[in-house]
Structure formats: structure tokens, C-alpha cells
Amino acid sequence: MKKISNYLNITNWIVITLFNLLIVSIFGLIMRLKFLFPIPWLEQRNLMHAHSHFAFSAWVSQALMIFLIMAVLGIKANQILCRKYQYILWTNWLIAIGMLFSFSIAGYNLSSIILSFLSTLVSYWFCFQLSKDLKSSKLPPAISILIKAALFFNIFSSLGTYFLAYLKASHQLDPLQQLTSVYFYLHFQYNGWFFFGCIALLACWLYRHTGKTPMSPRFSLVCALTVIPTFFLSILWWKNLPLWLYIITVITVILHFVLWGTLARRIVLLIRSNLSLRLIQDTSKIWLCVLFAIFLKLILQALSVIPALSQKAYGFRPIVIAYLHLVLLAVITLFLFGYAFQVHILKIEKGNHYGVYGLLFGIFVNEFVLMLQGLGGFTHHSIAGTHTVLTIAAAIIVASLYKIIQTQLR
Numbered sequence: 001m002k003k004i005s006n007y008l009n010i011t012n013w014i015v016i017t018l019f020n021l022l023i024v025s026i027f028g029l030i031m032r033l034k035f036l037f038p039i040p041w042l043e044q045r046n047l048m049h050a051h052s053h054f055a056f057s058a059w060v061s062q063a064l065m066i067f068l069i070m071a072v073l074g075i076k077a078n079q080i081l082c083r084k085y086q087y088i089l090w091t092n093w094l095i096a097i098g099m100l101f102s103f104s105i106a107g108y109n110l111s112s113i114i115l116s117f118l119s120t121l122v123s124y125w126f127c128f129q130l131s132k133d134l135k136s137s138k139l140p141p142a143i144s145i146l147i148k149a150a151l152f153f154n155i156f157s158s159l160g161t162y163f164l165a166y167l168k169a170s171h172q173l174d175p176l177q178q179l180t181s182v183y184f185y186l187h188f189q190y191n192g193w194f195f196f197g198c199i200a201l202l203a204c205w206l207y208r209h210t211g212k213t214p215m216s217p218r219f220s221l222v223c224a225l226t227v228i229p230t231f232f233l234s235i236l237w238w239k240n241l242p243l244w245l246y247i248i249t250v251i252t253v254i255l256h257f258v259l260w261g262t263l264a265r266r267i268v269l270l271i272r273s274n275l276s277l278r279l280i281q282d283t284s285k286i287w288l289c290v291l292f293a294i295f296l297k298l299i300l301q302a303l304s305v306i307p308a309l310s311q312k313a314y315g316f317r318p319i320v321i322a323y324l325h326l327v328l329l330a331v332i333t334l335f336l337f338g339y340a341f342q343v344h345i346l347k348i349e350k351g352n353h354y355g356v357y358g359l360l361f362g363i364f365v366n367e368f369v370l371m372l373q374g375l376g377g378f379t380h381h382s383i384a385g386t387h388t389v390l391t392i393a394a395a396i397i398v399a400s401l402y403k404i405i406q407t408q409l410r
Helices: 010-033 044-073 083-106 110-135 141-169 175-210 217-225 227-235 243-273 281-303 307-315 317-342 350-379 386-409
Strands: none
Touching (some): 010 044, 044 083, 044 141, 044 175, 044 317, 110 141, 141 175, 141 217, 175 217, 175 227, 175 243, 175 317, 217 227, 217 243, 227 243, 243 281, 281 317, 281 350, 317 350, 350 386
16 A cells, blocks of 8 residues: 555545546435335445545545645646645545445444544644644645634534534433434534635636635634534524524624625636636536535525424424535535646546536536425425436436546546
8 A cells, every 4th residue: 555655646545536426326326226226135224324424524524635745735637645634535535435334334334433523633733734834834824724613613513423423322312412423523524624614615716827816814713703603503493492503603603604705806807817717617507506506505494494494494304414415515515626626637628528417417417306306395395206306317427427527537
């Protein structure tokens, strides 16, 4: 492994990470097929845990680690990573593979729990190393705050998993407390680590090419602080929630529209005002979809301040799955793809366009049908054929990812 690590550059690691995403999508396809055909030797719940854990650790976190290392150290796609980060990425990947098999075979057993804990420790290791290197980097304070916020929320989110483990170890089977622990972890992963990691990468890319940042240090800090109050959107169904806390949450939701709308406008103006800064055609289409998905996310977030809607939404599985996939696929995954094209880690070739368009189409169909399922649940009407269409969409995503990877290996 030591000899292999000596030759792995940024591009090599991203291709490995794309293979991880392909595995995630294949597991998603298998879970969809189980709704149509009996596959008794595969447990759906075990596949779901394997799918989600591998997606978080081997795809999103691994990709963010690689890109953030690249941004902080100022290295290029063809440069070989230093040894300490090679060790972190190899360790993270091997543990993720272990979780994939462990969860698939036995679900939540002792080996799965140990591997999950080790994966958390690796994330701490990465955050510590990158924080040290960030001190000596020449990035503007506004971008440094975004990166520090992403790293902090990555660590902070793990408190939810620890509390969940405590509840299970002490045999406290209160479903509300367990659900709150899960939502705590998901909120600070999605809206903290994932989202701020992507915003930091975009701001860093703009700074490298224009010498300007689309936000001030104060703006970055305010954006980071709003992540904590919005967690309470996930638990508005708690009884006797203090009125003052509800009011703070509503104000924060309104502030989110102002902050992210202002940031989007500044980014667009900065790109347009620099004639030398050109978005690759595929990137512009991908990031346009990301911008629309973020806007949709903000609308859904605003609607969830209504307690009656929040109670139904967070208690109804199709709605939760649709929202999680909206953020993970339409926002985070698509942004990372666009970023990889824009910084020339992924190659732009004729065959790539079919893969990119297929990926966009598959994700759109997946989200649209999941939304129909959610609306059907609200109105107590079952829509025929949704499982079949979701299976087709999952197959399109798998085929598209395979086409993109095939182009990179050519």
C-alpha cells in the first residue's frame, strides 16, 4: 500500500471516490428492485444502513476531504498528496468498505458499531490535520471561517450518534429521543459539514481566479451560526417546545432566505464581472440545477415552520427520504461533480455529456416521483407505478455514473 500511495494524485483519488458513488447507486438500485421482485436473501434494512453509511463516508466525506486538501494546500489535480493525507484517505476508504460488508450482512452488530466509531475517529483525524494546515494557508479569513465551520459541524454531528448509542446501551427505547439523535446527526452533516464544505470550495475557487471573495468574514460567521437554530425545525413536533425557541427558529428561517439569496447574487455578479472567468458548459448546467435545488430546499424548510406540517413531514418516511435525497443528490453530489469538471479533475469529452445529462435526468425523475409519493401519503392516495419509475431512475443513475467513470479511465 505504501508504494501505491506514492503514486496516487488528486485525480486518482477522485476516480476511486467515483467508484464509491457507483457502488452507492448500485445498492440504491437493488433496494428499488426489492420493491418489485422478491429477493429474500437480502435484508432491506441492512442494505439501507450499508447504502447510507457508505454514501456518507466513502462518497461525500471522501470527496470533500480530497477537494478541501487541494484547496487549503493549493495543489493541482496531477500532484501527489502528502503522506499524512494518503494515510487518512486510505484508512477512511478501508473502514467504509468494512462498513459496507458488515451492514449488508448483519446490520447493526458489534462489528458495524466498531467500524462506525472508527470512521468517526478518522473524521476527527482529518479535521485536526486540516485545521493545522489551514493556519499556515494564505486563504482569506472569510473562506477560513467557512472551512472551520464545516470541520466543526463534522465533529459536532457525532454527538448525535453518541447519544443514540447511550440510549441503546441503557435500554432507553424512547422513539422520540432516538429520532432526535438521528436528526441531530443528519442536520449537522447535511447543513453543516456537507453544505459549508461545498460553499468553501466554491468561494476558494472564485478567490483563486478573481482574487475576490463573495462574502466577508462577518457574513461567513453569521451563516455558520444559523445552522444551530435551524436544527429545531427537525423537532417542532416535540410537545411543550418553548415559544421563544420557536420564534428564534422562524426568524432564522427568514434570515436564511436573505443570506443565501444575497450570496447567490454576489456569486453570479462576481462570475459575470470577470471576463476571464468562464464556467465549463457542463458545470454551468449542473450548478444551475444545484441553485434550483437549494431554492427548493429553502422553500421546504420554510414550510416546515408550520408545526402541523412539520409533524406530518418528519413523521412520514417518504417525505424524509425525498428531502434527504434532494440535498444529498441534487445539491451536494451535483455540486461536487460540477466542481470536479471546473477544476479539470474530471475530463470533458463527448462521452461525458451523455453521462452528465443522464445523471441529471435520473436525479430529476427520482426526486419528482419521491415528491409524488410524499404528496400521495399526505392525501392518503397511493399512486400506481411509482416503484417501477423509481427503479428505472435508479438504473439510469447507475448507467450514467458508469459512463462518466468509463470516460475518465479511457
